[in-house]
Amino acid sequence: MLLSFILIPFVTALLLLFIKNDKSANTIAIVSTLGTLVAAIAVAGNGAVDFNAPWIPVLHAQFFLHADGLAKILVLLTAISFPAIIIATSQNQPKQKNIFLSLLLFTQSGLMGVFLSGDALLFYFFWELALIPVYFLSSIWGGEKRIAVTFKFFIYTFLGSLMMLVGIVFVYMHTSDQSFLITSFAKANLTGGQQVTAFALFFIAFAIKMPIFPLHTWQPDAYEQSPTALTMVMSAVMVKMGLYGILRWLLPLFPMAFVAHINVVVILSVIGILYASFIAIRQDDIKRLIAYSSIAHIGLMNAAIFSHHQIGIQGAMIQLFSHGINVLGLWIVADIIEQQTGTRSMQQMGGLAKKQPTLAILLVGFALANIALPLTNAFVGEFLMFNSLFQYNVWVGAAAGVSIILAAIYTLNMVQKVAYGEVSTQINQMQTINKPAQIVLIVLLIIVFVTGIFPQPLFDLTADSLQQIFVK
């Protein structure tokens, strides 16, 4: 069953390489991703599931997949995001669309592998596999400065993953049974100093991926220059790889080193939150605004995880899912506007509410979720996270709390510029929005409010992972 999450996209991706017709390629991709979604919903209902097969006996590496709550919630997010993205952008016509979609599905396969791997070497494999197609997608179909920007992103993340590889080998050597399984890793005999070494090596990889404050420079450029479908994948799902890595690998494996680094990381994260928020306020480019807002939100999740309280971590786990849905909605709206008006500058927008009331309503909905207003899904997670940060340290909590106000400023400013005011010439060009994209947005907005009002299923889903982390 778990294998299907990796195999369905992978096989479809291979198949798509040979389908030259754009329309049928698109249909196949949609059917495949919807199939994955059905499987994800089915698995989310069950208890923890495992899949195990031998892989490299010499190294005792196993093809071990494990789905507990944390993995399931991210698998679910991935499974929802991909059909949503492909349907919403199906009007876009990149050249060689079949290859575009194929690479996108390879990415999905890699992401699923990252979230499901219970074996460190396998985890590393998928971690890289998710990266390679992104490199090609962005370098071929991206904006003007795509090659340099993607290269920067690629080398940054590759350096991080090599460090993680050293870390993996380092821990592997200290396991009693010479195995890459996460259970053996957790039992490895590491002294305090060794834990710090391993922690540092893993953390670099995750920090670059998220990204955390001084390492974030690749992100806004990469988001701006990537083709929109990819930007959506990156900000909705890929950045979660870093946070997932911390929750799955760092925290349980190196608890002593984790506790020792709480202060440094929380402070870096809070600096990052405020920094990104202030930059977001100054942005005129709607894509860059969403990118910086995303850095701020991810920074908050990281700070909450490192504040090391049960509620903060629970909040972060839920927010992993909610942030993905919200940011996806914002990107889709931004993409529709950009595709139809040809501009990303908010100065040239205005009057969307008069011209396209439905789209404006959807935009406002996602904008409110981005500010984490009560009744939206983000409120649940952020409330827990701020609670945890305040328990950790009042001043840090207060500093991070400022970000809510800042988020309100830049998000509402965006809504004001885009939706209200005089109808600008660019907005006036807009024609009716295609139905599929609209349906996707409505479904996403329903998820926003349903999980905002009844968050209990998300709590139940992540409960077992939370327990596991805190039992240790």
Place this chain on the structure above:
Amino acid sequence: MNAIIVSAFLGVVMMFASWSIKGENKQKNIALFGLIFLILANLAQLNGWFVAEVDTHNMLSFTRFGLYTNTLIYCLTFIYIWINGEEISKIGNHAADFYALFFFILCGASILTSFNNLLMLFIGIEILSIPLYILTGSDKKSLFSNEAAIKYFLMGSFSTGILLLGITFIYGATGSFNLIPPDPSILNEQFMFSAGLILIFAAMNFKVSAAPFHFWTPDVYDGAPTVFTSFMATIAKSAGFIAFINIYLVQYKPFEKTWGIILPLVIISTLMVGNVTAVFQRSVKRMLTYSSIAQAGFMLFALYGTSSFANEGILLYIVVYSLASIGIFAVLIKMKENSFEAFHGLAKTHPLLAFLTTVFLCSLAGIPITGGFFAKYYMINAVLIAGAGIWLVVVAMIFASISVYYYFKLIQAMYFVPGTPAIGELDKSYTYKLAVIAILILVLGVFPNLLFNYLYF
């Protein structure tokens, strides 16, 4: 023993074939059949069957590891000739002469995998090197080729001199050419022994082009005809590494105190020189030259090994690195010029070829699902198990991420820059042959243990 006799014999056969058999294709096929025969003869020895009983007075010892390495080197040569045969015949007038030289090189390589005596090491290295000098200068009308050959010859002779001096010192200290390690207490008494070890270490570094003994490499590799650069940078270099491992990992491990101090310096400087200089190259051929220096830095990690990871790792590294390099040089041969610009737009006109090149480059960069990943993985593991310090590995990884820069520059040239590639004529079968290499690399990238099964059973 079988391999040494048969390869020398086949070398002579090929020399005669050069005037008795006309037709380059026929000559190539004879060489390929010869290689199959050589592989079979070598495998026969693994199973206890000998061409001739020779008493070597323990100057040669045939271990399973050595014989298996032979097999791998022969198989690589087979792939090399199978792909490049046509190109070899375009250089000079007598292709069969080159095949003869290849067999002599293999003879030298076979000695290097089995020597148990410093004189045999010397003979092996000379048998290996002299044909290489000739191959470098084989493009008689090209000044670059001539210059490269002279340079290689002079520098090579010099390093052989150093090797001999080292051997003499060790003889002076121990009274024997045999590689059986003397009483470790000798180290405290005899300065000469340590000096000998370090001199041999330097000479071996020269042969595998490790910094700071790498200065000959760029000019020689660049000046030699590309087909032969491909051979020198892969198969000949691999044989040098096996000899290196044989001396220092197997025999002189107890004396790590002396040469072990220099090793990290050599590794770091090799990685630095190779990777950093490669970034600035404008010619793909020169970039590959520096990348081959950089890869040598990684292979030197095997010298730390105290575990099976070092032995297995060096074999895997040799095979994967050689396959990828043979592949990428084979693509380069078909280009009309060596610059990065020549590759612009290759993905549009030759999608399969561009994809295969990408696989080769990814393998050299060590990206998962290509064999290069596990090659690097084994090396890291070997060093960490030996307890050499994690900082060394971290530094190496930083250099590895620099290597991505120049390998991917070529991918960018092929995929993302529009243009017309300066590529010569290319028949389908050539691309399919390269596809075979790429498949081998990918298979080793998922199941590296396939390579080792035979090492033990």
